[in-house]
Amino acid sequence: xxxxxxxxxxxxxxxxxxxxxxxxxxxxxxxxxxxxxxxxxxxxxxxxxxxxxxxxxxxxxxxxxxxxxxxxxxxxxxxxxxxxxxxxxxxxxxxxxxxxxxxxxxxxxxxxxxxxxxxxxxxxxxxxxxxxxxxxxxxxxxxxxxxxxxxxxxxxxxxxxxxxxxxxxxxxxxxxxxxxxxxxxxxxxxxxxxxxxxxxxxxxxxxxxxxxxx
Amino acid sequence: xxxxxxxxxxxxxxxxxxxxxxxxxxxxxxxxxxxxxxxxxxxxxxxxxxxxxxxxxxxxxxxxxxxxxxxxxxxxxxxxxxxxxxxxxxxxxxxxxxxxxxxxxxxxxxxxxxxxxxxxxxxxxxxxxxxxxxxxxxxxxxxxxxxxxxxxxxxxxxxxxxxxxxxxxxxxxxxxxxxxxxxxxxxxxxxxxxxxxxxxxxxxxxxxxxxxxx
Numbered sequence: 001x002x003x004x005x006x007x008x009x010x011x012x013x014x015x016x017x018x019x020x021x022x023x024x025x026x027x028x029x030x031x032x033x034x035x036x037x038x039x040x041x042x043x044x045x046x047x048x049x050x051x052x053x054x055x056x057x058x059x060x061x062x063x064x065x066x067x068x069x070x071x072x073x074x075x076x077x078x079x080x081x082x083x084x085x086x087x088x089x090x091x092x093x094x095x096x097x098x099x100x101x102x103x104x105x106x107x108x109x110x111x112x113x114x115x116x117x118x119x120x121x122x123x124x125x126x127x128x129x130x131x132x133x134x135x136x137x138x139x140x141x142x143x144x145x146x147x148x149x150x151x152x153x154x155x156x157x158x159x160x161x162x163x164x165x166x167x168x169x170x171x172x173x174x175x176x177x178x179x180x181x182x183x184x185x186x187x188x189x190x191x192x193x194x195x196x197x198x199x200x201x202x203x204x205x206x207x208x209x210x211x212x213x214x
Numbered sequence: 215x216x217x218x219x220x221x222x223x224x225x226x227x228x229x230x231x232x233x234x235x236x237x238x239x240x241x242x243x244x245x246x247x248x249x250x251x252x253x254x255x256x257x258x259x260x261x262x263x264x265x266x267x268x269x270x271x272x273x274x275x276x277x278x279x280x281x282x283x284x285x286x287x288x289x290x291x292x293x294x295x296x297x298x299x300x301x302x303x304x305x306x307x308x309x310x311x312x313x314x315x316x317x318x319x320x321x322x323x324x325x326x327x328x329x330x331x332x333x334x335x336x337x338x339x340x341x342x343x344x345x346x347x348x349x350x351x352x353x354x355x356x357x358x359x360x361x362x363x364x365x366x367x368x369x370x371x372x373x374x375x376x377x378x379x380x381x382x383x384x385x386x387x388x389x390x391x392x393x394x395x396x397x398x399x400x401x402x403x404x405x406x407x408x409x410x411x412x413x414x415x416x417x418x419x420x421x422x423x424x425x426x427x428x
Contacts, residue, residue, distance in 0.1 A: 123382065204360050
């Protein structure tokens with residue numbers, strides 16, 4: 001299956017600005033993107049990066065992992081417009097998997113792509129839509145606000161059948177400092193390595209699990 | 215399968231104290247407990263409440279849903295000790311499902327109870343252990359800190375096979391105000407009704423999904 005992986009190439013992960021510099025945010029976002037591309041490929045699918053800008057225009061050299069060896073489509077339009085353009089252009093089912101799902105595994109991606117329904121949705125924490133499969137010609141996305149509810153409504157409106165994927169790994173997009181703990185707890189790829197190399201570790205000193213940086 | 219549902223009967227949900235009064239916290243916690251007991255029964259299992267105090271010693275009358283029609287074991291010991299006593303007492307597999315999993319469904323409970331491994335773990339957000347099946351005689355729980363990692367270690371130490379359940383619904387324990395949005399987004403039981411009756415609604419006014427109270 002063709003899997004579109006949107007990537008905000010210019011200002012990734014702004015909500016991590018309290019714990020990571022702009023260069024670090026770009027580098028960490030690229031590590032997460034590489035992890036997502038890897039699990040999509042291992043799951044047997046063909047990823048394309050849908051980027052807001054060419055990846056080589058990043059503010060800093062993200063290091064040896066900078067060569068994304070999958071097709072990159074550049075579309076400076078807002079996320080929903082760019083994804084809808086990809087849906088319109090495709091003449092086959094399309095999956096849309098966010099690039100910050102650092103806990104995704106090939107198995108969780110298969111749980112997304114295997115069900116036969118017209119629309120398969122993996123909700124994210126906070127009402128987002130972290131991953132989606134679209135097999136219906138009239139379905140369009142709108143990622144603003146509680147997009148999970150909006151996408152269920154759109155599916156009803158166009159009479160598309162719906163399956164929801166109940167996955168913690170797909171529900172966990174990495175947006176804020178607390179989410180870094182999830183990567184350290186459950187991640188096994190480049191993003192987890194990146195955090196450890198940057199000095200992040202789990203911190204359970206106050207009875208709840210967070211991260212500290214050495 | 216015998217399913218133990220621990221319930222903090224005396225001071226439930228203290229981290230919701232910024233949005234709910236003590237009476238409301240007790241009432242809401244009971245609504246979540248009822249939802250969990252319901253889905254466990256619909257999934258074909260036999261729940262027992264493991265409470266820190268008799269349920270009828272609640273600070274207020276929680277209303278018509280106050281009659282828990284399942285066996286209640288009272289054990290004032292800390293959570294881990296009480297659960298371990300239940301594991302020792304049982305001569306069959308035991309599941310332990312937290313009472314604040316307001317998004318749990320019969321299907322997600324079946325994904326917990328069906329795998330044949332010695333220990334089946336459903337991690338919670340923040341490294342907790344929200345649901346667990348124990349079929350190994352030497353496995354003991356320790357819910358302190360990042361219990362998910364601890365439980366994996368304990369399983370290795372006693373040579374128990376492990377299966378992890380990747381479920382957003384089981385990973386979402388309702389502890390803080392932000393979690394209430396998840397109940398409104400994905401819940402369908404008494405806890406969701408309780409929140410709506412109390413005037414809570416989704417709030418997407420600042421671009422992120424939270425709750426407001428009318």
